Amino acid sequence: MVAKRRVLLIVSGGIAAYKCLDLVRRLGERGFAVRTVMTKAAERFVTPLSFGALTNERVFTDLFDLDEEREIGHIRLARDTDLIVVAPATADIIAKMAGGHANDLATAVLLATDKPVLVAPAMNPRMWANPATQRNVRQLRADGIHFVGPASGEMAERGEAGTGRLVEVPELIEAIERLAMPESAAQSGALAGRHVLITAGPTHEPIDPVRYIANRSSGKQGYEIAAAAAQLGARVTLVSGPVTLTPPPGVETIRVVTAAEMLEAVSKALPADIGVFAAAVADWRLAQPKPEKIKKSAGGAAPTFKLAENPDILRTVATRQTDRPTLIVGFAAETEDVLAHAKKKLKSKGADWIVANDVSPETGIMGGDHNTVHLVTAAGVENWPNMSKCDVAARLVERIAQHLDQLRPKRTAAE
Numbered sequence: 001m002v003a004k005r006r007v008l009l010i011v012s013g014g015i016a017a018y019k020c021l022d023l024v025r026r027l028g029e030r031g032f033a034v035r036t037v038m039t040k041a042a043e044r045f046v047t048p049l050s051f052g053a054l055t056n057e058r059v060f061t062d063l064f065d066l067d068e069e070r071e072i073g074h075i076r077l078a079r080d081t082d083l084i085v086v087a088p089a090t091a092d093i094i095a096k097m098a099g100g101h102a103n104d105l106a107t108a109v110l111l112a113t114d115k116p117v118l119v120a121p122a123m124n125p126r127m128w129a130n131p132a133t134q135r136n137v138r139q140l141r142a143d144g145i146h147f148v149g150p151a152s153g154e155m156a157e158r159g160e161a162g163t164g165r166l167v168e169v170p171e172l173i174e175a176i177e178r179l180a181m182p183e184s185a186a187q188s189g190a191l192a193g194r195h196v197l198i199t200a201g202p203t204h205e206p207i208d209p210v211r212y213i214a215n216r217s218s219g220k221q222g223y224e225i226a227a228a229a230a231q232l233g234a235r236v237t238l239v240s241g242p243v244t245l246t247p248p249p250g251v252e253t254i255r256v257v258t259a260a261e262m263l264e265a266v267s268k269a270l271p272a273d274i275g276v277f278a279a280a281v282a283d284w285r286l287a288q289p290k291p292e293k294i295k296k297s298a299g300g301a302a303p304t305f306k307l308a309e310n311p312d313i314l315r316t317v318a319t320r321q322t323d324r325p326t327l328i329v330g331f332a333a334e335t336e337d338v339l340a341h342a343k344k345k346l347k348s349k350g351a352d353w354i355v356a357n358d359v360s361p362e363t364g365i366m367g368g369d370h371n372t373v374h375l376v377t378a379a380g381v382e383n384w385p386n387m388s389k390c391d392v393a394a395r396l397v398e399r400i401a402q403h404l405d406q407l408r409p410k411r412t413a414a415e
């Protein structure tokens, strides 16, 4: 029997709280077991009675409710679930989460959990655009919190429009479906027993002890793929260049700096069933980095450097005689002729699939949270719509799982 997926819904005090009544009803129809926690402000908008009736469960509101502490308590609420959803998420609760507050039941649960957390913000566009809110959201993303929305459009306040609306319930359900993976399912998930090796981020190539050659890769796409593969039950090794992201839970993360170090870490991590090479590896390094800081000489000429080619990690792994992963997915970040370059790369590197994207500055993809990709395989090109990097990752790992399924019988890298 498939385990019922459990969602803990935290409702905070926004005008959109009423929409979450529809959300819990629809989650119930889809076989989710939903528990609800409400903030004091949320109770001003919707009654606990309504959520209680729709979920068939007691609604939790008070951190200091003795019965709750004895019977269930905030720690158990935080752990006895597969996913926590904060919807609608007010500017206030987002700020508290970013600051690590725990002065009511909702925030105490959020601080005590080790489960994935999905936040669906809903607020006035100016509150959303405020630098304080944006700073808090960046912090939470770096902490591994997932976001869906906010959407753009008319606000509840008449005459106001902009970004800040709670996403529509179907979009919220889609995000929940993706993240709510029961532990038992993760163990027998679509990638259970598989070893997935992923590279992410840039590499830094030293010029001297204080300067280096780098690129603008943030590592977000690779980190999302690592998280998505782990959620499908894979053993995941993430070899990461220098980034500011927090490693996803349950993923073995090896931090490196240069392309040479990345290749060494990748080689050590083999064998793997799947290799996803999302890192933006520097093509060149200094042939001879200077051991001391290069001094600016008064009136002197600017220094010139001789570059040497870096190892091609994707091609090295894809052309290995032994231990070649069953499926090798490369990334092609291009600024022109994206598809032509990607098709060429598929052949020249010996990869099975190439995920191509246009990283021209105007796309905002490098460093941003969204991506528009094309999946290039021997069978042709699939153009995917613009999606969050989280959604791209989920779709990619699902495709990987389907592909491996077609290649049964299952083989594990350890065998």
Ligand SMILES: Cc1cc2nc3c(=O)[nH]c(=O)nc-3n(C[C@H](O)[C@H](O)[C@H](O)COP(=O)(O)O)c2cc1C
Pocket (backbone or CB within 6 Å): 011, 012, 013, 014, 015, 016, 039, 040, 041, 042, 089, 090, 091, 092, 093, 122, 123, 124, 127
């Ligand atoms: C009528 C009304 C509507 C509100 N709507 C929102 C909202 O949509 N988003 C938001 O962030 N805050 C909204 N607020 C402000 C929050 O309710 C307030 O910041 C509260 O302290 C949030 O508490 P909580 O985060 O603990 O739920 C609204 C307040 C009122 C009076």
